[in-house]
Amino acid sequence: MHQGFETKRVIIGPDGFKKVVDITVPKRVNLPTGHIDSTSLAQIPPGGSFVANDVEYYVFPCDTFDYVMHYLKRHTQIVYPKDGAYILMRLDISPGKRVGEAGTGSGAFTLYLSMAVGNEGKVYTYEQREEFYKLAEKNIKGFSKFDNVVTHNKSILDGIEERDLDAFFLDIREPEEAIPEIRKALKPAGHLGILVPTTNQVAETLKALEEHKFYVSEVVEILARQYKPVPERLRPDDRMIGHTAYMIFGRKIGE
Amino acid sequence: MHQGFETKRVIIGPDGFKKVVDITVPKRVNLPTGHIDSTSLAQIPPGGSFVANDVEYYVFPCDTFDYVMHYLKRHTQIVYPKDGAYILMRLDISPGKRVGEAGTGSGAFTLYLSMAVGNEGKVYTYEQREEFYKLAEKNIKGFSKFDNVVTHNKSILDGIEERDLDAFFLDIREPEEAIPEIRKALKPAGHLGILVPTTNQVAETLKALEEHKFYVSEVVEILARQYKPVPERLRPDDRMIGHTAYMIFGRKIGE
Amino acid sequence: MHQGFETKRVIIGPDGFKKVVDITVPKRVNLPTGHIDSTSLAQIPPGGSFVANDVEYYVFPCDTFDYVMHYLKRHTQIVYPKDGAYILMRLDISPGKRVGEAGTGSGAFTLYLSMAVGNEGKVYTYEQREEFYKLAEKNIKGFSKFDNVVTHNKSILDGIEERDLDAFFLDIREPEEAIPEIRKALKPAGHLGILVPTTNQVAETLKALEEHKFYVSEVVEILARQYKPVPERLRPDDRMIGHTAYMIFGRKIGE
Amino acid sequence: MHQGFETKRVIIGPDGFKKVVDITVPKRVNLPTGHIDSTSLAQIPPGGSFVANDVEYYVFPCDTFDYVMHYLKRHTQIVYPKDGAYILMRLDISPGKRVGEAGTGSGAFTLYLSMAVGNEGKVYTYEQREEFYKLAEKNIKGFSKFDNVVTHNKSILDGIEERDLDAFFLDIREPEEAIPEIRKALKPAGHLGILVPTTNQVAETLKALEEHKFYVSEVVEILARQYKPVPERLRPDDRMIGHTAYMIFGRKIGE
Structure with missing residues (x-):
């Protein structure tokens, strides 16, 4: 630990x-x-x-929220807690699960995963750019309670080493290219979650999921709207995060 | 198990x-x-x-999502996955945590908690209405992987039996009345999450939190906006859930 | 009148x-x-x-709102008041303006225009499908206070008869095809508003606007969130309209 | 003119x-x-x-939008175009209408009204603070096409001078106090629109409307979500306006 x-x-x-x-x-x-x-x-x-x-x-x-939002060093756009929390729910993550991820980025979502699967679970994460890979390792070790993360410094397009994973989370620029490799790594009916910032990527990803036999359960975006905590003048904040990403969820069909 | x-x-x-x-x-x-x-x-x-x-x-x-949304019997408004996921994140729930809850309602959030704290953790949940208490027990046992839930058929206004809890989730009609009891049950700096449907309740709750020395970290609502998964005609669904609840998060100050 | x-x-x-x-x-x-x-x-x-x-x-x-929402006969998706109001503002519609529109559809937005430009203004609207054309005429005459609408039963792809228009509103399936004709009909610096339901159409339209020299001032969607009018239990409605359309606004560049 | x-x-x-x-x-x-x-x-x-x-x-x-957003001098929070446009629609404003307003503030909504009712219409606006009154006059005259605005440097709590108005727009700190005066100034079935920033004000206003016999047709907030106009990478802006105000609409009941 x-x-x-x-x-x-x-x-x-x-x-x-x-x-x-x-x-x-x-x-x-x-x-x-x-x-x-x-x-x-x-x-x-x-x-x-x-x-x-x-x-x-x-x-x-x-706590994990404050660590990610106010401490973790970022070289990349991180997965925000509002999105990360929903992805954990949709991928059905719980203690003991074996989960894959690419790319690691700054390691924010890797940390959420690590904290969710616990000592009995395992997280396998792939990042091809060496400087992100190193930063993410540091970020994860700087907080996670559990020693359950395996980091790979390679692209998943060059192959995922694990098999029979419960779930996979994909956050790379061209997710459509990685779908066949993920299909091989997931167990039957395994969960897949994909995060992309643009509508064009959503469309491309949906085409690839259909082609490679994934059932798409949801395409969604999560908006968190904060309020000023003043009981006599209760109202939302003047400004809010308008967009982080679209999320696509699915499950593997067939063998 | x-x-x-x-x-x-x-x-x-x-x-x-x-x-x-x-x-x-x-x-x-x-x-x-x-x-x-x-x-x-x-x-x-x-x-x-x-x-x-x-x-x-x-x-x-x-999976947990489909069980809650499409199987679990409801006598009450349940905590939706979009809200439940964010609450788990904000309460910093992870394997091994000891968490309290009131009221149990239909047990949807109790189930999320059970699935998140695992075998090493514990969930203590209070529900005063006997028919909900029984229904929730059945709903939780019908799915949870872990035998980690203690159900109490009583109001928390009559006292919380546990002490030194890591976090507490409150979903009752008049949350302001329960704050002093929760304060006793939480460990120092423990996390508190409260869910209420109306703005009037948010205001009343904020007053009680200030009075009973809780730091309020966030007042927020979560909106999930779904898209039709059609790559050639990508667009949001015509209708969406406009409101489930407001959520208030805080931590206990002082001893 | x-x-x-x-x-x-x-x-x-x-x-x-x-x-x-x-x-x-x-x-x-x-x-x-x-x-x-x-x-x-x-x-x-x-x-x-x-x-x-x-x-x-x-x-x-x-009033106009109730007429459109609760009386006007619809054969097509109408322009909702929340969107129509914003389009009027963005197209800078005021009494005396000369405005073009295609397609007329059921005539809801034609009616908003007619009510906004008054006796000194003029609305020219194009609809190629005869049954919609007739329905729209009836819908507009059934309410507008002003006799200021010219209806054309033809496609604007076959040419817009007017010139030097202050503004044009476009609501057809493939707006990108109509941009060159609209360019001819608008006065220099004239306002253009386009409504499309899908993200793919937004992308196609943006390409056409760039090609045909329009400055794009805004791509936007408008969400109206209603509340239950109960002072003791103030909260948003459970369900809301999640999507009607995306709107693109621009102005003609050059001569 | x-x-x-x-x-x-x-x-x-x-x-x-x-x-x-x-x-x-x-x-x-x-x-x-x-x-x-x-x-x-x-x-x-x-x-x-x-x-x-x-x-x-x-x-x-x-145009009016750019004048209000990028030129008009502000001493107060202005009515944003997204809200102003919807208010015009809900108050059924059209050329020739006689409309009241309080307070004038910086005159943004007064200008929208002036541009909408035209030469045949009239806008009567009340502002008790002299410096706002003067600023608003300058802001309105600096743009409006029509000479149709009557400005009063007084509080409406001291009486509205006009009678039989088609509509009234109220944007003051304690709108509940002004309802009886507005009732006198409106014609039978006249439209009322009220803008307030906080949920507490919405609740207080709803109570006053019920007491003074107004039918409440809608309590609503309008959200405008902008997109980056890039066809190959279409996505919403990272940040958006999270809140400006709640709007309440109603009509006068009885004589």
């Missing part, structure tokens, strides 16, 4: 300030009103608070 | 036809074009198909 | 009941709780009410 | 650059790549273009 998740704290301050800090690395953490040393931070109990220049800050153990 | 999930099959037919069948119960299953016996259905391999009156039907092992 | 709009009444009843009636046609109007004769209806003052079997009904002069 | 609208030009440049310029005021207009004098700009025909440092810019006569 990794311990990365135990070494991160999230600091909550005024006006939506949020910062994730690794308390094992001695450093000065700048705040909107002053600063705090990471060693002092480590002394604060979970849910406790401290004061800097008359302003109170709360400190929590960092 | 339960085996409920192994005994359900989902049949996929033309024009969006979808039906979940328990193959251990001998019965005739009606289809848009004819019928099939559940015993014949049991012989079809995962991802296989059969033909009824010249129309092909596909058969898959039932 | 037509008088069609003066002869229609809308009856509002319990549980969202709404019915538009022509009071010049003697008939019995069925209600959820009984009925009323159109001649009796004609006697009720604007904003007045009547009682049928102990239930109160309100009567208003019919 | 005013001529304000004839003196404004909109310049369209690369990366979404858009600027509205008054060509009667000699000045140097800064661009992303250089500049142009407003006097040179005045020579460019509608839909024409000019080049600044190898980059092409297009020039159009300014």
